[in-house]
Amino acid sequence: MSEDKDLMLNIQMRFPKLSKGQKLIAEYILKHYDKAAFMTAAKLGTTVGVSESTVVRFAIELDFSGYPKLQKALQELIKTKLTTVQRIELSDNLINQENALKGVLKADMDNIRATLEKINHKTFESVINRIFSSRKIYIIGLRSSTALADFLGFYLNLILDNVQVVQLGISDIFEQMINITDEDLVIGIGFPRYAVRTIEALSYAKTKGTKIVAITDSLLSPLAAKADYTLIAQSNMASFVDSLVAPLSIINALIVAVGLREKEKISNTFKELENIWEEYHVYAYKKED
Structure with a gap:
């Protein structure tokens, strides 16, 4: 299917030709797709009163493998x-108190594995090159x-001297980006549910001809x-908490590549x-004997 938003329309169009x-299954998904999304085939079958094999055939009927x-x-x-409340309600289908540690760690491992498979190495190198060729970098x-x-x-500021993190605070984000030009670079970071202000900031940068990551x-x-370069990091949720492990790994890789x-x-x-750090006791140092 070309876009996920076509799924409901596809089910509705094929409904008359489906078996009893x-x-x-179709009726349940159309009414409760938020719950069905986290059910196994067996669980979905039990919920609607059909066999697991019927659920599998239903997926194939919709042209899924x-x-x-x-x-x-x-x-x-x-x-x-x-919403966060809905995520909490659904999390019982994904994870519970007894297996929270194992379940979350496994989900994060799966996210990193999927990210490694999806990441475009040429795009990654292009982003590094753009970081070094930009007048100023906004994050x-x-x-x-x-x-x-x-x-x-934090880390790019230790390596470079032209980095600014745009933050919500006393001044509006657009005021912090007022001097942005086509010689600059904006790195936008966002995962579901996407923050509207981040999207608006990227839109504003685009009107200035600024390159966007x-x-x-x-x-x-x-x-x-909105972007000229996109780095994909999988962040499938294990519960109501967003998984940021894979995105952080991508960011670590960017920092290391710039540092090298x-x-x-x-x-x-x-x-x-x-x-x-030693003079001003920033960290705890081991005393010499």
Whole structure:
């Protein structure tokens, strides 16, 4: 299917030709797609009163290779629409108190594995080149992505001297970006549910001819629609908490790649910082015997 939003229309159009059991599945998905997205084929079958094999045949009838593909399409459809309260209600289908540690760690491992498979290495190298060729680098990530933006900004500021993290605060984000030009670079970070202000900031930068990098979860993301370069990091949720493990790995890779090109400079910087940290007791140092 070309776009996830076509899924409901596809089910409605094929409804008259479905078998009796398949119609029960279709009706349930049309009414409760938010719940169906996190059910196994067996669970969905039990819920509507049909066999697991009927659920699998229903997915194939919709031109999916199997039920997992249909389930993924449903999850893509809802992940930008679920409220936090709905996520909490649905999390019982994904994870529970007894297996929270194992379940979350496994989900994060799956996200990193999927990100490694999806990431475009040429795009990644192009982003590194653009970072070094830009007059100034603006980083923006709001809501749950604020931590990612701050982390990227913290380390890039130790390596480069032209980095600014755009933040919500006393001044509006547009005031912080007022001097942006086509010689600059904006790195926008956002995952479902996408922060409107981040999207607006990228739109504003685009009107100035500024090159844009999006670190987001999909090429269908509203951030990707504004971007010249898109780095995809999978962030499928295990519960009501957004998974930022894979995005943070991408950001770590960016920092390391930039640092490797400025190895001598950062070596001198950190030598000086070590002296400052020791003098002003920034970190706990082990006392000499």
